[in-house]
Amino acid sequence: MTSPVWHPFTQHGLNEPIPLVTHASGAALHTADGRRIIDAISSWWVTTHGHNNPRIMAAIAEQAGKLDQLIFAGWTHEPAETLARSLIEIMPSPLAHVFFSDSGSTAVEVALKMALGFWANRGEPRDRILVMQHSYHGDTIGAMSVGARGVFNQAYSPLLFDVGTVPFPADGREQATLDALAEQCQQKPAAFIVEPLVLGAGGMLFYRPEILAEMRAICAHHGVLFIADEIMTGWGRTGTLLACEQADIVPDILCLSKGLTGGSLPLAVTLATPEIFEAHRSTDRAKMFFHSSSYTANPIACAAANANMEIWRDEPVLERVADLGRRQQVQLDRLTSHSKISNIRRMGTIAAFDIEDATGTYLSAIAPRLMAHARERDVLLRPLGNTVYVMPPYCIDDADLGAVYGVVTEFLD
DSSP, X not given: OOOOOOOTTOOGGGOOXXXXXXXXXXXXXXXXXXXXXXXXXXXXXXXXXXXXXXXHHXXXXXXXXXXXXXXXXXXXXXXXXXXXXXXHHHXXXXXXXXXXXXXXXXXXXXXXXXXXXXXXXXXOOOOOEEEETTOOOOSSHHHHHTSOOSTTTXXXXXXXXXXXXXXXXXXXXXXXHHHHHHXXXXXXXXXEEEOSSEETTTTSEEOOHHHHHHHHHHHHHHTOEEEEEOTTTTTXXXXXSSGGGGGTOOOSEEEEXXXXXTTSSOOEEEXXXXXXXHHHOSSOGGGSOOOOOTXXXXXXXXXXXXXXXXXXXXXXXXXXXXXXXXXXXXXXXXXXXXXXXXXEEEETTEEEEEEXXXXXXXXXXXXXXXXXXXXXXXXXXXXXXXXXXXXXXXXXXXXXXXXXXXXXXXXXO
């Protein structure tokens, strides 16, 4: 029977198989037909400690028997209060205020609205946002507007607002980025939003921490708010809790999601400095922050996030991250002599390389071919065009990691 489900980023006209997954554990998924699938991309970058982590699952079960949902406008609950305090403890100062939402895209929307509201409430409205070339921040209208224009959002261009774009700081061309940012900051934009150190959907593009630090300094010099989208890069993916740590910077606004709950439930937060919070606090109700969703700070999702925070406090997560990074590098080193790939790179647990392809775009034929090849061999991979990346849960063992790279090597050969 044909499924009525309309899947994301899926061209149903190609009639590609869609496996039915019944359960999961650690770095593996299990399908209805009895197959064990290695999750080499953390189910779209969300699963950090592994699927069905016992501590997180126990927290979800316990909270589900207490409080399932509560309006968060003017009401609160213990899981959200605990999570907010825990985040403030672990995140860098002066990020002192936590706004809850339910996805990475929404966290970005919140950040953009905070930035615009900050300037409006100060009586000096600014309406321009600066972005980086090749960036991706989500699929809602505001998030698409601050992302790269192309096949992702071409059909929706009438809805997108105009932005200022600075070039990606590729090796040897970093100064052009810094100069362009400084020039555009002179026009008094509201904010500059970036993916720190790694542009994810743009092709796993890496740039150096020094450049991130310089960009932050330029924005601070010109009084432009700096928004760090750490939806993908946060929670250890780049080798540190936050990618911003490697540049020794603190943004004015920080977006987190994906690994916030260990990848178990949808939840996001946007953290802001006291200055941004105070710009919205007033006896004038017209200056409140006008944003919410029905499931803001869902108690069960917050309980999952609290369990994740406890794992980070109690267990050697960064040691696991470092170990996985080393094992990823060993696998990458074995590919260095392969004639069909280039630009082999790794940051933390993110490993990537490019396969030679004339188009070199997101719609490259290489992606569906490799996806099918891997799926048939019990590995979940999802290349970004001709860019192949491996970003597994931190708990993946050597056998599974070797199997992933074995499937990739077989495809290349």
